[in-house]
Amino acid sequence: MRGALLPGVGDILRVKKPRKVTIAAFRAEGLKHQLTAPPLVRADLTAEDETGVLLPKGELLIVRDADTTSSPGRPPAIWARVAEWDAETDSCVRASRAMAE
Numbered sequence: 001m002r003g004a005l006l007p008g009v010g011d012i013l014r015v016k017k018p019r020k021v022t023i024a025a026f027r028a029e030g031l032k033h034q035l036t037a038p039p040l041v042r043a044d045l046t047a048e049d050e051t052g053v054l055l056p057k058g059e060l061l062i063v064r065d066a067d068t069t070s071s072p073g074r075p076p077a078i079w080a081r082v083a084e085w086d087a088e089t090d091s092c093v094r095a096s097r098a099m100a101e
Contacts, residue, residue: 014084021053037079054094057091060085063087 007013024033024041027048033041038049055061061082070076 004066006068007063007066007080009034009065013061013063013080013082015055015057015059015061019055021051021055022049024049026051035065035066037069037077039071039077039086043071082088 022038022045023031023076024038024045025048026033027050038045042049062085064081064083066078066080067077068078
């Protein structure tokens with residue numbers, strides 16, 4: 001995966017460029033699959049999975065769950081369930097390092 005690292009639960013990620021928030025089958029089923037890895041819902045993501053939410057560059061997110069998935073003949077993909085990081089409620093050594101960068 002070109003050197004990509006799987007984030008761990010509790011890791012703090014900084015968004016390096018604006019990113020779309022994707023939830024499988026979002027347009028048809030709303031938040032029903034928000035805690036499910038997209039590949040477990042459908043093989044390929046489409047416009048039907050776009051939430052319309054864009055994470056801005058610089059946003060700090062805490063990882064709540066992450067995994068890799070793959071299909072025959074396709075490169076592996078990393079997905080992560082994240083939440084906005086809140087310095088008041090999420091204490092983590094990694095967070096203080098992320099803030100310093």
